Amino acid sequence: MIKINKKISEILTQHKNEIFEDWLSGQLASVSLRLDLVSETELRRQSQEFLNLFVTASLSSNLQDINTPEWDGVREYLTSITYSRARQGFSPTEIATFVLSLKHPLFSHLRELSGVNSNDLIDMIWTATFLIDKLALLSIENYQRGREEIIKRQQQELLELSTPVxxxxxxxxxxxxxxxxxxxxxxxxxxxxxxxxxxxxxxxxxxxxxxxxxxxxxxxxxxxxxxxxxxxxxxxxxxxxxxxxxxxxxxxxxxxxxxxxxxxxxxxxxxxxxxxxxxxxxxxxxxx
Amino acid sequence: MNTIPILKLGEYLLVSIQVDMHDRLALQLQDELTSMLVKTKSRGVLLDISFLEMVDSFMGRMLSNIAAMTRLLGAETVVVGIQPAVAITIVELGLTLPNVRTALNVDAGMEILRRLVDFSDQKGGYECQQE
Amino acid sequence: MSVSKSDAATIQNTEDIVRLRQRVRDLMKNEGFSLVDQTKMVTAASELARNALVYGGGGAVLVEVLKEDNGRTGLRLIFEDHGPGIADIDQALTDGFTTGNGLGLGLGGSKRLTNEFLIDSSPGAGTRITVTRWM
Missing domain, CATH: 3.30.750.24 (STAS domain)
Known part of the structure; x- marks a missing residue:
């Protein structure tokens, strides 16, 4: 397990820039891209920041539990992106895609790795999938929470609006x-x-x-x-x-x-x- | 020992309750108000309770009593300034305050007192002519 | 749920009732209860304290600020007296019923003014009434 984690984190660190570019172009090509809501510069900035935090957190060799302190930064940043996107009107699919679309560039780099047997490769992909899915689920949960806050606020506003004396x-x-x-x-x-x-x-x-x-x-x-x-x-x-x-x-x-x-x-x-x-x-x- | 001041204003008495009353103070006010009413031959009592933060059944009974007693003594009572939260609570508690006239503020209360006193004067005048 | 504040007081005379009203008012104001909530609870406190004094021959009250795990705040009052107790609780809760010379609104009214109302009494064993109002 530790070997697998270490290997993933090595790849992330060594190929950070390529993964970033692949990820960004993937997002830009995706159907769920919302340039009407978030500009390319903004998307670039958010993706860069997220990936930096993600790579740093992966150095901890813990890719199994995202609720540990090493992942605090990633969770917080993801939460803030999700909240702002929920307010902007992104759909849950669009929000989850942000994290999920990281899989493709990461897996490509894992595949290009030389000298890894297929069992280890599958383990690595499995670990990475599990990790990224957890983050995607977290962003969905946050999305839900963000929407609930909006609903609560609107109810309150409606209540105030609907009581004109x-x-x-x-x-x-x-x-x-x-x-x-x-x-x-x-x-x-x-x-x-x-x-x-x-x-x-x-x-x-x-x-x-x-x-x-x-x-x-x-x-x-x-x-x-x-x-x-x-x-x-x-x-x-x-x-x-x-x-x-x-x-x-x-x-x-x-x-x-x-x-x-x-x-x-x-x-x-x-x-x-x-x-x-x-x-x-x-x-x-x-x-x- | 604090007491609640009773002010004489023309032919009316004005009482403003500004402290949270304990039971003895409430009974004392009842006594003093009735004796003052007789002594000054006042025609009406204006009871301002806008500073009162609650009216429980004891206070409610005191207000009803004062209204009934003043009526027996030939005068009228108007209670003014019951706050929204206090009014809601009185209703929820189940108090009805029968025979207690109320008004929003001192001005409106004074207006009602004048009308009531004028009305009883007219009635009195009519009876005099009859004789 | 936890009790974040708690204090006890005796009810031996009508000044104690005034003090209890002020204590309840201050605590609720500090916790951020609405004015209507404050007024309802203060009035219920006044009614129940007077009951304990008049019918129970005096007693004690415990004032507690409650915090629920979900963040909800409540105020709880527990009145206890060692008076004759209540034989028929349903009857005592009926508006207009009184064994003294009151209006008979104390118990039924207090129940309506609070969110939770618990009464525990039997003849000869005194009375214990617990009321809670949630924010």
């Missing part, structure tokens, strides 16, 4: 809810509504659910609790835009908004708020 009039807030309401989102939306009520000193808040796809018991309960909390703070809530299907589901579920004011449309709710505030909308006299 709009001031409709002095003393009237509108919260237009859109999409699917789950328990966690409803809770965040409602907290932000209550905070806005306080910040703007608005006595009336309209919760418009025209854009809500469905309301289940839990969400209805959250809405009711929010209205109770708003009332405690000294504000009134009006719910508008309950769609026919939702009204049906709610009756079916036995969920009612009780004594809470509900209006069919946002316009009706706004008119009701004006009434409560003692305001009237008057058409100006037509000018002659």
């Amino acid at each position: 709009v001031k409709a009039w002095d003393g009237v807030l509108i919260l237009p809810l859109i999409g699917t309401l789950d328990s966690a989102r409803t809770q965040i939306v409602m907290e932000s509504l209550l905070q806005s009520i306080l910040d703007t000193g608005s006595a009336i808040a309209i919760i418009d659910i025209t854009g809500v796809i469905s309301v289940d018991t839990l969400v209805a309960q959250h809405l009711l609790k929010t209205m109770a909390a708003a009332k405690l703070m000294g504000a009134q809530c009006i719910i508008s835009g309950i769609r026919p299907q939702i009204a049906q589901t709610m009756v079916h579920l036995g969920v009612g908004f009780g004594e809470v004011a509900t209006k069919a449309s946002l316009a009706d709710a706004l008119a009701e708020s004006f009434k409560r505030l003692g305001l009237a909308v008057i058409k100006p006299q037509a000018r002659g």
Whole structure:
């Protein structure tokens, strides 16, 4: 084993430059090349850096376990490339190909080696394959992790975007809810509504659910609790835009908004708020 | 021993609770407020609890009690400044605070007090004319 | 899961309840709990401490900051008293039920304000209530 490892590392060190050139031209010729996302100079730099670290790590004569400290540099660099590629929109195949395409130039050089019996050659290829596959798997795992982080961040952004509390009039807030309401989102939306009520000193808040796809018991309960909390703070809530299907589901579920004011449309709710505030909308006299 | 100051503002009493109250202090406030109400013949009480970081069932009961007592003494109480987190917690706890009027801030609370007092004045005036 | 911070206090009078509320508030603020989380837990602490004082004739509380292996943080309160205990726990958890002159919201309300609620009691053996709120 040690003999095999040593031999591979010798070849890597002696033929580093040729392997590098072969590897790079292989990558440049590959169908999974994404020059639209990464420039040739950048690819050259990344490949050079990776190969340097790879060759250095191989000197440790440990080609079996990439989780040891000798491989720290390689793992870290691969992780950083993967993360940046995941953000740029590379596919998992394209990301894995970066490492996997190192096999071909490396194996070619192993084959050209003189004075090696076929058993040793197979052992060497086996070792190298195993090593490179591990690195490829690592980059896939990192890719996955990178994507998950992106999804998490986008969810957070969506959550923030989807909670716009709009001031409709002095003393009237509108919260237009859109999409699917789950328990966690409803809770965040409602907290932000209550905070806005306080910040703007608005006595009336309209919760418009025209854009809500469905309301289940839990969400209805959250809405009711929010209205109770708003009332405690000294504000009134009006719910508008309950769609026919939702009204049906709610009756079916036995969920009612009780004594809470509900209006069919946002316009009706706004008119009701004006009434409560003692305001009237008057058409100006037509000018002659 | 700290006490909670009760300020007289025209025909209203203004109380701002700015400390985390232990039970004895809450009961003491209840006592002082009612005797002050009688002494000054005030028409309303404005209770500002915007600094209060929580309202548990004991505090909730105190607020209900104060509202009920002032009403018996011919005055009205408005509680102002309940914070969002506190309001959410009161609802989750299951407290309902019946008969407690609330307003967002001191201005809105004052407005409600004036309306309530005017309303009871009109009612009173009507009854006088009847006789 | 490990306990990263822990301290004990007695509940003998209503000033102890105020101190516990402040302790819970400070700890949760330091750990980065949201304002709503803090307020819910502080209120539950207040309810349960008052229960221990009024019905259990005083007791003790253990405050613990929990760290899970996945990084999740929690706050746990363990209340213990040596009072008469609770004969019917289901009944005690019902809103409006009280053996004293309270509102009867303490137990049921605290359960709603926390993520985990554990009650261990039998008549004559005192009561032990464990509540946890996760970030």
